[in-house]
Amino acid sequence: MEVILKKEEMGEVLNEVDFQQLKIENAQFLERIDERNQDLLQLKLTTGDTLQVLNCYKKRLQNTMVESTHLAREISVRNDILQRIELETEQVEQERAKAESINKKLRKQLSDYRVPDVLEYVQEKMEQEELEKNVRTWERKVEIVELSLKTQRRNWEQMKAASLMQEYGQLH
Structure with missing residues (x-):
């Protein structure tokens, strides 16, 4: 428009x-x-x-x-x-190897072990008891000797003291 x-x-x-x-x-x-x-x-x-x-x-x-x-x-x-599991697995594997080695040694010792005959065992047991009896006897003897030695020392000390007293008394 x-x-x-x-x-x-x-x-x-x-x-x-x-x-x-x-x-x-x-x-x-x-x-x-x-x-x-x-x-x-x-x-x-x-x-x-x-x-x-x-x-x-x-x-x-x-x-x-x-x-x-x-x-x-x-x-x-x-x-x-x-990673932690792998480390632990490695440690466990090392421990297992050690345990296996120890186990082999123990099995070898067990296979080499010889059980004595019953009579041999009884004989050794009797010898052991006899040795123990002898040890006890010797221990008692040693105790008696020690007591005797103590008594002798005491007597010796008393004699020495008496002797010193006499000498002291004579000097004064």
């Missing part, structure tokens, strides 16, 4: 055909604008859907990152545990 007024002001008068032509062009432009608006609206809807999908993927990515961090820590902890 503005275009028409400007043209009228300039001295140009539009005829009816031109006016109809402008109306048709205007309607076509309005139709195109509506189509573009529909396209824009469709693009906005698609953008909204895409943003929702994008946000969903971002959330999934965030959850996956958190889970990945957690799993990395879990893997690290399990690796540490595995």
Whole structure:
């Protein structure tokens, strides 16, 4: 409408055909604008859907990152545990080897061990008891000699003291 007024002001008068032509062009432009608006609206809807999908993927990515961090820590902890278990296994294997070596030695000793005959055992037992009896007898004899020695020392000390007393008495 503005275009028409400007043209009228300039001295140009539009005829009816031109006016109809402008109306048709205007309607076509309005139709195109509506189509573009529909396209824009469709693009906005698609953008909204895409943003929702994008946000969903971002959330999934965030959850996956958190889970990945957690799993990395879990893997690290399990690796540490595995290393400790391997060390303990190595120590246990060494201890087992030592125990097996000792066991072999003991089995060899056991296989080499000879049990004495009953009569031989009884004879050795009797000899042992006889030796123990002799030891007790000697111990008693030693005690008697020690007591006798103590008594003699005491007597000697008394005689010495008496002698000193006599000498002291004679000097005064």
